[in-house]
Amino acid sequence: xxxxxxxxxxxxxxxxxxxxxxxxxxxxxxxxxxxxxxxxxxxxxxxxxxxxxxxxxxxxxxxxxxxxxxxxxxxxxxxxxxxxxxxxxxxxxxxxxxxxxxxxxxxxxxxxxxxxxxxxxxxxxxxxxxxxxxxxxxxxxxxxxxxxxxxxxxxxxxxxxxxxxxxxxxxxxxxxxxxxxxxxxxxxxxxxxxxxxxxxxxxxxxxxxxxxxxxxxxxxxxxxxxxxxxxxxxxxxxxxxxxxxxxxxxxxxxxxxxxxxx
Amino acid sequence: xxxxxxxxxxxxxxxxxxxxxxxxxxxxxxxxxxxxxxxxxxxxxxxxxxxxxxxxxxxxxxxxxxxxxxxxxxxxxxxxxxxxxxxxx
Numbered sequence: 001x002x003x004x005x006x007x008x009x010x011x012x013x014x015x016x017x018x019x020x021x022x023x024x025x026x027x028x029x030x031x032x033x034x035x036x037x038x039x040x041x042x043x044x045x046x047x048x049x050x051x052x053x054x055x056x057x058x059x060x061x062x063x064x065x066x067x068x069x070x071x072x073x074x075x076x077x078x079x080x081x082x083x084x085x086x087x088x089x090x091x092x093x094x095x096x097x098x099x100x101x102x103x104x105x106x107x108x109x110x111x112x113x114x115x116x117x118x119x120x121x122x123x124x125x126x127x128x129x130x131x132x133x134x135x136x137x138x139x140x141x142x143x144x145x146x147x148x149x150x151x152x153x154x155x156x157x158x159x160x161x162x163x164x165x166x167x168x169x170x171x172x173x174x175x176x177x178x179x180x181x182x183x184x185x186x187x188x189x190x191x192x193x194x195x196x197x198x199x200x201x202x203x204x205x206x207x208x209x210x211x212x213x214x215x216x217x218x219x220x221x222x223x224x225x226x227x228x229x230x231x232x233x234x235x236x237x238x239x240x241x242x243x244x245x246x247x248x249x250x251x252x253x254x255x256x257x258x259x260x261x262x
Numbered sequence: 263x264x265x266x267x268x269x270x271x272x273x274x275x276x277x278x279x280x281x282x283x284x285x286x287x288x289x290x291x292x293x294x295x296x297x298x299x300x301x302x303x304x305x306x307x308x309x310x311x312x313x314x315x316x317x318x319x320x321x322x323x324x325x326x327x328x329x330x331x332x333x334x335x336x337x338x339x340x341x342x343x344x345x346x347x348x349x350x351x
Contacts, residue, residue: 010347013303017339020305024312024332031316042316046284053285127318128288128330144321164321173320 040166043133047121047169080254087249088151091216091229115149115261116140121169124252130177130197132160134258137168142260147222148172149259150250158222159199159248162260172258175219175227176201176248184219184227186244187211193228199248201228204241217246272302279310283317292334299338303346311335 031038118136136142146162164171175182176195184193189209193201205211215230231247279294291310298304314331321327 014343016305017303017308017343020308021336021339024308024335027312027316028329028332036321039316039319039321042313046317049284122317123285125287126283126285128292128314129318129320129327131318131320171318171320 036164036166039164040169043122043166043169043171047133047135050122077254080251084250084254085151087229088157091157091214091226091249115146115259116142117257118142118170118260119257120255124255125198128178130174130180130195131163131171132174132252134162134170134172134260135168136260137166137170139167142170143262146170146260146262147225149225149261150255156226156259157248157250158219158225158227159250159252159258161222170260174199174252175222176246182219182227183221184217184246186217186230187215193217193246199228199250199252200231201246203244203246205244207235207237207240207242209242211242211244268302272298272304272306276304276306276310279306280313283310283313288314288318291331295331295335295338299342301350303339303343305339307339308332308335 027038116136118134118140120132121135122133124132134142134148142162142165144162144165147158148160148162149156150159151157158175160172160174160177162170163173173180174195174197176193176197176199178195178197180195182193182195182201184191184203186203186205187209189205191203191205193203195201211230211233213230213232216226217228217230218224219227227248228246229249230244232245233242234245235242275294275298279291279298282290282294291314295307295310298307311329311331311334315329319327319329
């Protein structure tokens with residue numbers, strides 16, 4: 001191996017950094033000009049890597065190694081999924097009961113809406129921007145702005161909106177992505193919710209308004225569908241406002257499939 | 263530290279960053295980028311930042327959709343370069 005003097009080594013490193021910076025700038029510019037060609041390619045490759053690693057992990061888990069751990073984990077996962085399913089169901093029914101008359105028309109509309117089931121093909125925890133990928137794209141009829149729902153078709157809980165569509169992969173932005181604000185309704189009171197990421201949001205409402213843990217939140221931005229439930233309330237008598245913390249009543253990392261509706 | 267172990271640590275951190283961008287929570291590639299930047303003038307930092315943004319950044323040009331990881335990578339690579347030149351051999 002050729003040994004470079006420290007001065008030459010520094011020069012070489014600096015030259016490499018300049019080239020790398022140029023490549024990064026060019027890549028971003030190319031992606032922007034081409035309407036996301038590079039993003040599409042990288043995302044497709046990442047879904048392949050994601051599914052391969054998932055397959056590898058599950059084959060290790062089912063190979064007989066860690067069998068006790070595997071059994072416990074499977075039971076734990078099944079119970080968690082059951083809890084999530086029941087929470088979604090409860091929240092859906094509460095929401096429907098609360099706004100029975102007003103939502104009848106919307107529910108009818110939602111039940112009649114066409115859509116498709118799509119697998120989640122990426123980690124739901126990796127994105128710093130509150131996004132994840134589903135395995136359906138323009139070829140399957142997905143378009144930007146489609147709503148992503150879990151639970152019962154149409155009357156389930158909205159967890160996100162399709163933001164970027166490629167041929168067989170789409171990027172979904174979570175309803176409560178970090179830095180977003182969403183108009184919603186809590187006990188019929190219009191409020192703005194600030195997304196915190198991970199399916200959580202926060203809002204401040206007057207102390208005089210009575211809110212309870214488990215109250216449902218709907219959003220006109222998603223056709224009046226359910227977007228979350230009240231998870232906690234922080235009330236300070238010396239403050240005119242109380243902080244209300246909203247959460248999506250499903251664990252996104254446990255999900256395997258979602259429903260995409262126009 | 264020998265040349266070989268320095269290279270190994272750099273490879274390990276780079277691999278952690280690139281695979282973490284796809285499979286792990288966002289703090290994993292960020293930590294890998296910071297650790298790389300503290301010790302090396304590594305082009306891999308820029309690669310990891312770009313990969314995170316290409317994978318996860320929503321479409322559209324707005325202030326809420328800035329490529330934060332690429333910007334952080336540029337700051338780590340070029341902002342810390344004078345310090346690295348001064349203190350690292």
